Amino acid sequence: MMRSRVVSSLFVDRIRAKPKLKLVEIIHEFKNYYGIDISYYHTWFGKELTKLDVHGDESKSFNELVWYVNAVKGTNPGSLCVLECEAGINRFRRFFVSFGGCIVGFQYCMPLLFIDATFWKSKYYGQLLCASGNNGNQAFYPLAFGVVDSETEENWTWSLQHSAAILLPMGRVVTFFSDCNQEFDIEVPKSGYGKLLQDYVINLFSICAYAVTEEEFKVAMDKLVIVGSSKVKAFISDLSRDHYANTFFKGMRYGQMASNLAE
The missing domain is CATH 1.20.1160 (Paired amphipathic helix 2 (pah2 repeat))
Incomplete structure (x- = not known):
């Protein structure tokens, strides 16, 4: 346990900057910098302790989503925040959020919406669906995000339906872009x-x-x-x-x- 704590304390900045830092890299760096051999187990456990310190307990964070939805709606008027769980067991299924401030600001961006997806980098595999505009400085303007288990037609349809609920009241014709x-x-x-x-x-x-x-x-x-x-x-x-x-x-x-x- 002590060795794992040492790994955690010495490599916290490296792991914060590079969450996907491989265990073999940590072992080699520990040997090169400190001249000490450390076991694979202590390296793995040390990295897990670091991730816990940096990002918190990912499993417990799901329990905070109900609070988060209410907090967003209460502090950012006009936000669309939807949490969907499996019926009967209340297990997380998917999550959509578009902040009220971003919705208002998008009306002053060009009527373009770029949609894309990227992998959710955590121990719970999933994907982040993104919808972003383009502001006057030709920079991306975040509009909406969806957290889902995988990039499927059903999940994209679900996310775009919520996006439509935001866009239709604006009364603008919006062009969608998707990179293939x-x-x-x-x-x-x-x-x-x-x-x-x-x-x-x-x-x-x-x-x-x-x-x-x-x-x-x-x-x-x-x-x-x-x-x-x-x-x-x-x-x-x-x-x-x-x-x-x-x-x-x-x-x-x-x-x-x-x-x-x-x-």
């Missing part, structure tokens, strides 16, 4: 293509997306269909070109194409 680059990368695996050909295929798709005329779009698409595999062709055929191609998009982009909030 990684999906296309999956359809163009490196093996079998080679890096150069893979980059060429992805570049052709980018030309299709950014094309400003139908002729430019057709030329790039014809090349893409020729060099793309059957998986690429199937992927493209399932896409509505008015959703990803600048030429056919019926709404307003305001000079934007896509953005990845997770980064």
Whole structure:
């Protein structure tokens, strides 16, 4: 226990800055800096103690969500804060929050909403669904967040329905952006293509997306269909070109194409 406490006290700043610091890294650093060997168990337990000190007890934090919802609504008028639990057992299922101040401020941002998801970095696996605007300084403006168990169509529908409850009263037409680059990368695996050909295929798709005329779009698409595999062709055929191609998009982009909030 003493050794674990020593690890916790000496590495608290490192683990706070890098929560995913590997145990083997801690063991090697402990040896290099202090010339002392420490067991894997004491290293693991020391890191757990540090995480507890820095972030608190994650399991107990779920019990505070009911209080948090009431606190948000009481101190930030106009907020939309929804906690959903499984019926009968009251086990956490998902959580949505949009602060009243952010809702008011979004009305002064461009009518653009970027949606994305990132992994929830804790011992309880899940994902954070994000909806963010774009302010006058071309910086992201946080509007809403959803905490869910996984990135599924059901969870996204649930989150977007709550987002719609915020946006509809504003009376503005809002353009949604969703980054699908990684999906296309999956359809163009490196093996079998080679890096150069893979980059060429992805570049052709980018030309299709950014094309400003139908002729430019057709030329790039014809090349893409020729060099793309059957998986690429199937992927493209399932896409509505008015959703990803600048030429056919019926709404307003305001000079934007896509953005990845997770980064």
